[in-house]
Amino acid sequence: MSIETFPDGETAITVPDIGMDDDIVLIGNCPTAQASESFLASAYEVASYGPRSLTVVNTYFRHARCERRFGKQAIMAKHQARLWSGLGVIFPGVRLVFLDLHNDLVLSYFEGAVRATNVSALALLERKMQPLWGELVRPVYATVDFGGVHEARLLADARGCGFAHIDKKRLSGSETEIREVHGDVDGCDVVIFDDVISTGGSAIKAAAAYKERGARRVFMVAAHGLFANNAVARMNASEIEGVFVTDSHPNAAAAHTQATSFVSVYQLRPEQLAPPA
Secondary structure (H helix, E strand, O other): OEEEEOOOOOEEEEOOOOOOOOEEEEEEOOOOHHHHHHHHHHHHHHHHOOOOEEEEEEOOOOOOOOOOOOOOOOOHHHHHHHHHHOHHHHOOOEEEEEEOOOOHHHHHHOOOOEEEEEEOOHHHHHHHHHHHHOOOOOOEEEEOOHHHHHHHHHHHHHHOOEEEEEEEEEOOOOOEEEEEEEOOOOOOEEEEEEEEEOOOHHHHHHHHHHHHOOOOEEEEEEEEEOOOOOHHHHHHOOOEEEEEEEOOOOHHHHHHHHOOOOEEEEOOOHHHHOOOO
8 A cells, every 4th residue: 555645634545456356454553533544545445446355454443442422422433433334335244353442342333244353462462471471470460440350350360370450430531540459469470451551641550559559560561552641751660660562553663662671562463463264
């Protein structure tokens, strides 16, 4: 694909030659409104050529965390899903593959002749963390809030290690309050799991709470590293000793450059994102 951006912000998208016997896998992400518009337009253009099959892999789905209604707020994840669902009109049966959506509820927002799948990066991230596991003392998988309990518990069961989670109250879009820590972390090395690191505020508070309960060391693993608002520096100065993320969001590469030894990035490859048969 070739995407050219003009001085006024508009884009020109050019696709390679596509034949009716081709199986196309289109990979991209939507970190910004412009990137989302370009990626969606690219997918529509590819679909219009009528390849034999079309799979669109979106490693970072914009607005995935706005998946339910609070008061009179718009459900932005549903709005995005409807835009992508239009692909099914041009190419019925198109496969949409997403990486660690904030909530599987988002999959129910896709309409018409599209097949949406959510895949996990956790196995890949654990591979990246493998050298660390041999050094951990009484490891515990933990969460920043109740939302990640299911995934963290599955990880803990698979590893045969401890499990802990936090009861958190959200005060605003950027402020949270920790109410209680559940689980024994005294003398343990804690690995906090979350689907996305945005400003790092929740992770920093969670790490401090686990340390207050006696945790020995604290690490962080997340599928998406957005690292907004100087998050890397703030997390590096916190109780968190290391962060593991994928390169699903372009900010992850920049974060690794800023703090090479603190942020470890797993580079995704197309064959690792293949949807289940």
